[in-house]
Amino acid sequence: ELSTALLFLALFAKFGLTIQFGFLLVLTSFLILIFVYDLRWSLIPDRFSVPAIFVALAYQASLSIPYQQIILAGAIGGGFFLAQYILSRRRWIGSGDIRLGLLMGIILGWQMLLVALFIAYLAGALIGLIMMAAKRKKLKSEIPFGTFLTAATFVSLLWGQGILDWYLNFLNF
DSSP: OOOHHHHHHHHHHHHSSSSSHHHHHHHHHHHHHHHHHHHHHHOOHHHHHHHHHHHHHHHHHTTTHHHHHHHHHHHHHHHEEEEEEEHHTSSSHHHHHHHHHHHHHHHHHHHHHHHHHHHHHHHHHHHHHHHHHTTSSSSSSOOHHHHHHHHHHHEEEEEEEEHHHHHHHHOOO
């Protein structure tokens, strides 16, 4: 409950009392549900992800984002996980990750989606290595990746542009 309150506070600090803030409260609530459910049961239910996708579409429409950009970002997010789903024959990820990728793309746009994916994969690898070193997981063990994706979505939503600017500056772009 404390982390939820802190996330809501962080959103208010960044976006103020706006329509954008209202949409983000609802989306944050869905993402928290996805985070907790995936952490507990390693599953991302459609009853959370599908309504969240519709709220995200309404959110982007309220910002007057061109629909082509929304479709592109969603296709990149969902397509990235769909490709893994197909290539791995459903062993690497589940179908819920595809819908979560679509949701992430719609919420973040394709640039911040890439930041979120980088953060999620880096965090997942680090936590996985720590858990293997502590003998709590093995190389073939499953970890609920939706938890990393939702956390990375929050980070990218709040600080993604700063992270991207720092990274590009670091590379001298």
